[in-house]
Amino acid sequence: MKIGKKTYLTFVILITIVFVLSVIFMGCMKKEDTEKPGTEKEQKQEEKVYVGSEKCYGCHKDIKEQMAENAHGKAFKPLESYNVELDKNIKVYQEVEGGEPKSFDLSQVKVAGVMSDHYVIGSIDNKYFRVAAVESENGKWKLEPAAAADVNKDGTEDWVIKDYTCGNCHSPGLALNLENQENVDPGFSCETCHGPGSVHVTTRAKEAIESGVESCVNCHTSSEPTEKGDILIAQNHYGTRNWFDANHNSGKAEDCLNCHTAHKVNAEGHLIKEASAQELCSSCHGQGVNVKEIMWVNPTDERNHFTKDHSFGKYPYDSYDDDPNTPAVEIRNPETIKEMKSKMKK
Numbered sequence: 225m226k227i228g229k230k231t232y233l234t235f236v237i238l239i240t241i242v243f244v245l246s247v248i249f250m251g252c253m254k255k256e257d258t259e260k261p262g263t264e265k266e267q268k269q270e271e272k273v274y275v276g277s278e279k280c281y282g283c284h285k286d287i288k289e290q291m292a293e294n295a296h297g298k299a300f301k302p303l304e305s306y307n308v309e310l311d312k313n314i315k316v317y318q319e320v321e322g323g324e325p326k327s328f329d330l331s332q333v334k335v336a337g338v339m340s341d342h343y344v345i346g347s348i349d350n351k352y353f354r355v356a357a358v359e360s361e362n363g364k365w366k367l368e369p370a371a372a373a374d375v376n377k378d379g380t381e382d383w384v385i386k387d388y389t390c391g392n393c394h395s396p397g398l399a400l401n402l403e404n405q406e407n408v409d410p411g412f413s414c415e416t417c418h419g420p421g422s423v424h425v426t427t428r429a430k431e432a433i434e435s436g437v438e439s440c441v442n443c444h445t446s447s448e449p450t451e452k453g454d455i456l457i458a459q460n461h462y463g464t465r466n467w468f469d470a471n472h473n474s475g476k477a478e479d480c481l482n483c484h485t486a487h488k489v490n491a492e493g494h495l496i497k498e499a500s501a502q503e504l505c506s507s508c509h510g511q512g513v514n515v516k517e518i519m520w521v522n523p524t525d526e527r528n529h530f531t532k533d534h535s536f537g538k539y540p541y542d543s544y545d546d547d548p549n550t551p552a553v554e555i556r557n558p559e560t561i562k563e564m565k566s567k568m569k570k
Contacts, residue, residue, distance in 0.1 A: 272420040272432075274402065277413040279425045287414070290487040294495055300337050300395045300411025303344060306358050306365040310335060310344070316355060316383040317375040325375050328385075330355065337410050339394045343370055352388040352398065393443035417486075440480040446473070447534070448568045449555055456555035456564060458544070460525045466535035469567040501532075526551040539564070 281288040291297035303310065312331035319325050333346035333355050344356040344367075354370040369383035376382060391399035398410040408415070415421050417436035424433040446468035449456035459465055467473055472482065483504055485495045498504035502515045518537035521530055523546075533539065545556035555561055 271422065273422045274397075274400070274408045274415050274420045275422050275425055276407045277409050277415070280414040280421060284414075287487050290489070291412075293493065294487060294489045295493075296412040296416075296495075298341075300339055300345075300398070301341075302337050303335050303358075306338060308358060308365050308367045310356065310367065314383055316369075316385045317373075318353070318385050319373070319375065336398055337395065339390065343388075345388055345391075345395065345398070348385075352391060353385040354388050355385045356383070436486065437481070438477045440484075441477050444480070446569075449564060452554075456561055458522065458546075458553035458555060460522045460529045460531050460553060461527070463531045464534045465522070465531050466533055466539050468569070469538060469564065470535050471538070472536065505536075522553045523548055524551050524553060 277288070277291070310330055310333070312329060314330045315327055316330060316333075317325045317327050328348055332348055333353075334348075335344060335346040335355070336352065337345055338358055339345050339354075341360075342357055343354040344358060345352055346355040347353070348355075357368045357370050358365045359368050360366075369381075370386050371384040372381040373384050374381055375384060395411050396416045397408040397413055400408055402408060417434070417439035418424075419434040421433060423429070443462060444464045444467075445462050447459040447462050447464045447466060448468045449458050449466075451457075473479055483496055485497055488495070490496055491499050494501070496504050498507060500515075501519065502513075505513045505515050505518075517540070519532040519534070520541045521532055523541075533541075539560065543557055543560045544553065545560075546554050547556075555564065
């Protein structure tokens, strides 16, 4: 049978249209597949779990040595480091607001470690408390109560346990309270700043781990003062008092790393880039800068938090009109209060 030229052209055009439509349809299907949840990449993200720093140290041996020397690595230690024994027969009390105090024996406590060479942290019924404290005396550590009060009204002081509200920054691993907690370092670890490391450990892919740049400001906040009536109270807790109005603060998380190191300490044991803070500031601002003056240390604090000022001379201590006989560092100078309030975000 002879096919006409017109019929042949029509047939070719139809075949071409079908082919083009098929290609478009397959392309859409493929795109749809890549956008569906549960792809291999997304599954890997979902499967990220904490594996512990030792897995990281297999490759990053230098970081292991540096962490052992810096303040973050020393922030939370096992009780065994202090050569003290927990007398499990000691009765401790939990004060309950508006109710009867609860009592426990220390034998009921599962000790997690020691925070900042002071508080012994342990769990009772899956809740963490400051259950005791360690104090250094004549070169030796001794065990003391976390707090003391005559709870049972017998004329003698009792051991009192306190809520542990400091965990997010002082023992971030513990604060996660995960099911696989045994794989998580209770204090600071690689995964505190870089996130769960399972995918990175397996694939060695850089994109599988967080840079950690944002981690500093999670705990070391801009440290604005708080209002109390007509005055302000300086924030001495987080080590960065008055950073909120420092010229070095451009609003970026990585600003901290202009002066500070992430892991390696200097000769003084501090996480800064030069041998001393004086050398660091002088490297940009010349030898005339007086670091002790511009980074003054608060003379008093209700909680014994002694920190260096991070306004770098913008708010010298003399501008506060503080009463040195009171525990808090008050800001009473009207001009200083006005200036600070104009820059505060709270």
